[in-house]
Amino acid sequence: MRKVVLIGCSGHAYVVAEILNRLGRLLAGYCDLEPRPGNYLGIPFLGHEISEEGLEHLRDNDYFVAIGDNYRRQQVTESLAERGVSVPLSIRHPDAVVSSSVDIGAGSMVGPSSMINPFVRIGDGVICNTGCIVEHECVVGDFAHIAPGAVLAGNVRVGEFSFVGANAVVKEGLNIGANCVIGAGSVIIRNLPDGAKVVGNPGRIL
Structure with missing residues (x-):
């Protein structure tokens, strides 16, 4: 090997x-x-x-x-x-729970104790960090980062390059735009436009 x-x-x-x-x-x-x-x-x-x-x-x-x-x-x-270099590996920790129906792009990581549930689509270069939960039918855009302990409820869409901070929670069915930053522990209960920076419970745009 x-x-x-x-x-x-x-x-x-x-x-x-x-x-x-x-x-x-x-x-x-x-x-x-x-x-x-x-x-x-x-x-x-x-x-x-x-x-x-x-x-x-x-x-x-x-x-x-x-x-x-x-x-x-x-x-x-x-x-x-x-420069013609082949695509990077995708890796998942053996302790992660990943549904067989999940689609994971090139260069993405699924960390220890993470749970990725059915029909999730994870783009290229994504970090699903330690202990995060990505529920059914979520879509995580390229080069996004779901930080340790963060939770995406079902049918959430996260745009490319967005960061969902540690222990943040995103309510089901929401759209998080590209290039967003969601602060640690925030609770997101409505859609976010591209580039939003959000903190608090409920989340407020800075």
Whole structure:
């Protein structure tokens, strides 16, 4: 089995590395702008992902874009696609509960203790973080992030690049626009337009 190169080597990458370890996948090393001091993973630096050295490693191995920032994750993914690198892995923690009818895009992560229920569609480069719940028939757009403990009730649509903060709750049937930021613990009871920044219970737009 091919080894896996991580792109990024900080907080989110540690979670990704743990999932890969639980899946029995070995790490080849990591790509980043420069070597990371205090590299807790103890894996070698393989160069910048678009350097000649980095691209060689990415073509010889599988890879995962382990960057928490939604926009940066998309930029790196598209940059590699333009250079002919194959699509990134999608990974799910063995403790996650994922319905067999769920569709998960390339480069997405489903974290430990998460629950993804029937007929959910998850786009490319999405983070479904630790312990989140994505209920039936939800649609999560590309490069969105559902943070730890967040809950999407049934038939919720989350636009691309949106962030649903830790322990936030989105009422069933709502549409969350693209590029939204929902603060931790917020309760969303009405649709949100693109670019909305929301906090509180009930959620209010800032």
